[in-house]
Amino acid sequence: MRGIRITRGQLGDAALAVVVGVLVLTTTAADSGTAPVDLLLVVVGSAALAFHRMAPRAVLAVASASGAAYVLHAHPGTLAALPVIGAVHTAARVGHRAVAAAGAGVFLAAYLATGPGGQPVLEKSALLAGWFLCAVVTGQADRNWQAYLRQTEQRALEAERTREEAALRRAGEERLRIARELHDSLTHSISIVKLQAGVAVHLARKRGEDVPPALLAIQEASGEAMRELRATLEVLRTDEPAGTPALLVERARAAGLAAELAVSGEERPLTATVDRAVYRIVQEALTNAARHAGPAKVRVELAYGHEELTVRVEDDGKAVPDRPPVPGIGLTGMRERVHALGGTLHAGPRAEGGFSVRARLPLGEAA
Template identity: 40%
Template sequence: MEEQRSQTGDGPSGEQGGPARRPPWARGGTAGAPGPRGFWSQGEPPRWLTGASGGSARRLPWASTILLGIFVMVGSTFAAHGQADEKAPLDLFARLLLLAAVAVLLLRHRHPVVAVFGASAAAMVYLGAGYPYGPVFLAVAVGCFSAVVAGHRRAAWSAVAMVWVGHILVAHWLYRWLPPEGDDAPPWGQELAVAAWVVAIVAAAEFVRVRREQWAAQRAERRLAEKRRADEERLRMARELHDVLAHSISVINVQAGVGLALLDSDPEQARTALTTIKAASKEALGEVRQVLDTLRTPGDAPRAPAPGLDRLPELVEQAASTGLAVTVETDGARGTVPPGADLAAFRIVQEALTNVVRHSGSRTAEVRVGYGGGRIRLRIDDAGPATGTDAGGSGNGLAGMRERAAALGGTIEAGTRPDGGFRVRAELPLPAAGSGAAHQKETP
């Protein structure tokens, strides 16, 4: 026997690897799903922060660099007027240094390390030449920001530290030999402002880097969740099609054999077998069409209600047409059963009876359905023996039953009985326990 007695007690699939929560900017995501708080919490973050577009690194940032260059040039002119008595006036060399500090930032997407060190070097020379403080530091800040966001943290920190240490050397030691003449050392309190500027730039860059990594991880998580949902949907469809087709084709196969055997000796009985084949094939086509319709138009309500345990008499009738006598016993009051649990219970019984028809030498089966304790309890027995090596089924049907039960947080046991028969036992949880203790017995 391929399938030995086993038990599955896995929880619902949503508890293990279920769909992850999707940020509100995820297009097509679930409405109301919570996302990260803070900046851009109500919309999609900018692509230059998330790196969502692979082409951004191939394009040079001309527009932003030109705007930055204009600001640096104009701002430095105003700064020179305010520091005319303390610093050297802006000349052609100063303008070239400012231009170089900004122009190298064109490479900040492709080569962020080159950009941050180039801007820092130009700023160092600018400060060493005695030119006025001003927006030249903004070029260093942009270069540091780009390098940190791109992941080159040590390079960015080293470049900014180089500017800071260079400023201290120029302002408190080398100023005696550097222009302008007669310059004095600034107060040490000024270095606190420079240190605060450095810390603020690095902190802002680190904040954006962390947020960018979080957004990248969330995008990857969304892709995995979508793939997982697609895989689960394909598995559900495959399981549904297997249960529908396996049962119907088993009935058709048995009735076709009966019809062929009685075609000459008992035409009327052969006609009955053909009528059963027609009805089973029509029902199977209808259920397959319903499953395929949900694939074509996902999210739409099904045209027909999903089958449930209220259709057990139909299963009994179909089994009787194949020569299998099925006894159904029901314990407890049915109460309210969710559609998912009702469908799973119906399919489990259907698959178990199909296995009896296909793989058991017994012509009788017993189905017991119990309600109570917040669960549906199913037990399907046949006296056996197995007609081949596939006792209880070929494996796919039993695996499908286990998946259905596990998806609802239930359990399945399937295996041979000591007397040679086969038993399938299932328990499916319900949201509320049924009431009453009614007992009824039906024998077709």
Template identity: 40%
Template sequence: MEEQRAPGQWWRYGPPWSRYGPPWRGGPDEAEPQHGNRRPWRSTALLTAFVLIGSNFAAHDQPHRVPLDPYARVLLLITSLLLLWRHRYPVPVAFGTATLTLGYLAAGYPYGPVFLVVAVACYSAVVAGHRRAAWASMGLLWTGHALVALWLYRWLPPAGDTRAGLTQEIVIATWVLAIVALSELARVRREQWARERADRAQAARRRADEERLRIARELHDVLAHSISVINVQAGMGLALLDSDPEQARAALTTIKAASKEALGEVRQVLDTLRASGAAPRTPAPGLDRLPELVEQAAAAGLTVEVEGEQPPLPPGADLAAFRIVQEALTNVVRHSGSRHARVVFAHDGDALRLRIDDDGPATGADAGGSGNGLAGMRERAAALGGTIEAGPRPDGGFRVLAVLPSRLKEDQ
């Protein structure tokens, strides 16, 4: 179906048939598909009219030059219309306008706004990245004009022409350098804007990646712990369903409570995604919920001892400490044969040393886990300027040691 356009839009980029180019081109399949490749009809038409009309006025002030005739007007028209291809073929257009302008001046026609055509072509070539071609075309024009004005004028029209003065050539050279300088300035500005746009886009992508990682860590920490408890309790319930119905009922009750809590925390994370820029409806979890973790671990058959004083922490560090303890206890439930774990709080200046130990041995059970728990803990600690060490203990078992800042920095 043909594209519907308002009547005023048909000639915005030239006549409708211009989309397919001249008849000697390959046909509709080779039409220029992108908006940036369409020919600049409007600006070229305005510039062509300005050159033709301005040259008529310039001819009245230069009676010693050859008057404008049909050949001169055709030459001016062709030179100006070359600008239609300045975006797609900047180098041929730059050399073509310079050559035709030189031919126009060598024929003795009046000086005038035809130089503006060369300036626009040079600008387009420089902005497109063809700097040497633009300089060469301007050098060709100036060199050719110098030869005509200083030597070849004897054999070229108009009759009786005299040798040009040095001042005139200096003025033309200054004009050429000014055009090149302005074109280079425009090119530098465009490249600077392009770099700034690329930097902003890269920063936006980096922020989006960081936010995705944060959300992934949050969901992992929320789900891994609750699902591990559910997995252990489900296995226990199945094993005791016939022999000890009351114990199986208790396991199902624990599964219900753990799944309800997990759904609530997942809903909180998703609410922050749906409401862009809005604060979460409930506070983020912190070490004040450590007794809940201890109870959930006890329901999964893990006894947890807590030693040391829990210091007041900034919100970010408080959440990170809670998630690290949660993930460490989850790993004990899933991967350790020990049914006993210790959570130890210690102070080291402005840092909190958080240690989680279990006596092992490792069971190899993974409960369907993805293995991202330790990586998530390290990312949380690194985001706050802290560190995480995790590995087997010399006397057996496993240890997670986290060092987190225990107070806000002065510049926050």
């Protein structure tokens, strides 16, 4: 049926229930025979084990009650306790040790009541008590082991997050260092060139001379270089996004690019690092489309999943699969940013023509 998914764990639980039921029936039928009511009790107690993950206490209650009724009616051997032992183990594994001990006590009391109290019955009861004790101990040990594994995984995730934060901090410090170097050296030199060119133009016009075209070109180029350098320094000094992907799409439309935005899934707040990465990916992809795609349509898609966010920017421009572009600084920086967050990036021509950028970013805790 559609909508019903059976996991590997559920199949394993069902197989365990079948194996325990068959084992109990085959080992006890030879000694005591199996009446229909006995068969029903064994099937109920064993089948309950298939649901031990969902309701361990209920499974223990069913297994203990049906097991006690079975031994009181059929007087089987010690292997009749297998369903109860399994239920005791699973109850102790989830922390219900008192309930597990109570279920074991119910079965032991029923088993003691099946005989006149002679030596064989006492020995078998002591053996069963040892089995139940082992089931409780192994259940508790399994619980402690699972807690240790979760703790270890959490520590590993925390260490990875710390490394990523340290890498991002070092990258920020390096950007600030580069910005200071550019400001102290290059900005000064360009300012001198612009100033001297302006003075030369002013003196030439004051004397009534024709201003050389090369001098005007130097003055204009130096001014443009100063503006671009200031914009670059501003980007280096702060890596915070100056808007949203929707705003980037609106700007691209205003610049003449046929762009559209689509959002699917449950939209929710993002962490600062993921939000920054999404903004820069969309920004770089739209910039590349405006430069290289020609008159093309661009689609920006944000797909929110349960554990990851997929960012897809595709155009139907001039890129073709047999001439892949050479990765520039923009694509390289985009890839490094995605990999620093533990995500994946694919950027390249589409089979049907045009270019595609697809990034998968794992979602951390909400901002």
